[in-house]
Amino acid sequence: MIYVVFSDRLGNNLFQMAAALSLSKNLTICVPLKEEYLATLKYSTTFFKGFEILDYIPAGIPIYEEPFHHYATIPYTEGADLIIKGYFQSYKYINRSKALEQFSIDQDTYTFIKSHYPVLFNKKITSIHVRRGDYLRMLHKHPFSGLSYYLKAIEQIGKNENFIVVSDDIGWCKKNLKLANVIFVENTSPIIDLYIQSFCVNNIISNSSFSWWGAFLNEHNDKKVIMPSLWFGHQFKVDISDLIPPSYIVIKNKYSMFLYLKSLIQVISQKIFS
Known part of the structure; x- marks a missing residue:
């Protein structure tokens, strides 16, 4: 299970979500400061559909923190649990087909x-x-x-x-x-x-x-x-x-x-x- 920690606003959240999606479809979104991100969470049925949203970061799970701004391989083994934290603002983290599918427009x-x-x-x-x-x-x-x-x-x-x-x-x-x-x-x-x-x-x-x-x-x-x-x-x-x-x-x-x-x-x- 991948746990991705959201921070800042919607554009940043899409980068964070896309990085997590590139690793696994089995993921959970963590929003520890939930009250500050209610604007982003309004779009959970569009951008973040299908995933659980927690208002805390689970304890006892290894944490990977982005070491710098450009791309670096995230050390993840399929099936393991990992928390990822960072901005991940690189197109190299993104699996384009997965991102387009996940962030596809809703009918309304x-x-x-x-x-x-x-x-x-x-x-x-x-x-x-x-x-x-x-x-x-x-x-x-x-x-x-x-x-x-x-x-x-x-x-x-x-x-x-x-x-x-x-x-x-x-x-x-x-x-x-x-x-x-x-x-x-x-x-x-x-x-x-x-x-x-x-x-x-x-x-x-x-x-x-x-x-x-x-x-x-x-x-x-x-x-x-x-x-x-x-x-x-x-x-x-x-x-x-x-x-x-x-x-x-x-x-x-x-x-x-x-x-x-x-x-x-x-x-x-x-x-x-x-």
């Missing part, structure tokens, strides 16, 4: 998307995912990819092509992404946003595991996926080469030192005055 979500966004099924559409929200408060950890990145990515696709924009700051997108043929997705749930990206022919993603999975679940054989070179903040020296499937296009982008320092000052101020 499919019906909603097809009725509200029929253009996804009859036109060649490129998704643009923009994550700002929480990133603007922690740029020292996760830098906002920046307008220049998105404009360069759009040029790669062709600015007169059809686009659909998914974001946690759709107002910023409307103000800054002046496109001839564009749909801005509003007032939808994360699961809708994720699958909208997966139905597009091409994907422009942010430095977000959530949008990474939107692109990965895209099954178009001729898809073009564009991602930023910066994934983590200025203080993190992390090798992200395993996050980049061979066919993906990486656009070099830069830190905004002004925004970085502003974020860092906010963090320091919170620690001093809290």
Whole structure:
């Protein structure tokens, strides 16, 4: 039995789940801080269907902790018990066919998307995912990819092509992404946003595991996926080469030192005055 320990949000949980699935279909999900992950657990009937979810980590079972950010073989013998902990943010951990089967869209979500966004099924559409929200408060950890990145990515696709924009700051997108043929997705749930990206022919993603999975679940054989070179903040020296499937296009982008320092000052101020 594989026990996979969830941490952080949905995109990270999909990486953790996929790594466990690559080892065995006989697995259990552990969510020790269950109250903090209720948003993720809402999707248990879609992404995590068929598996038991515990609110604790079982005692007396060997624990494997991911030693670094890039791929490493997980020492597991079929039939044994093992707890795995980490982020596992590498496409090399993923058995694509198993992941596509496990994370396949449910009928209600499919019906909603097809009725509200029929253009996804009859036109060649490129998704643009923009994550700002929480990133603007922690740029020292996760830098906002920046307008220049998105404009360069759009040029790669062709600015007169059809686009659909998914974001946690759709107002910023409307103000800054002046496109001839564009749909801005509003007032939808994360699961809708994720699958909208997966139905597009091409994907422009942010430095977000959530949008990474939107692109990965895209099954178009001729898809073009564009991602930023910066994934983590200025203080993190992390090798992200395993996050980049061979066919993906990486656009070099830069830190905004002004925004970085502003974020860092906010963090320091919170620690001093809290």
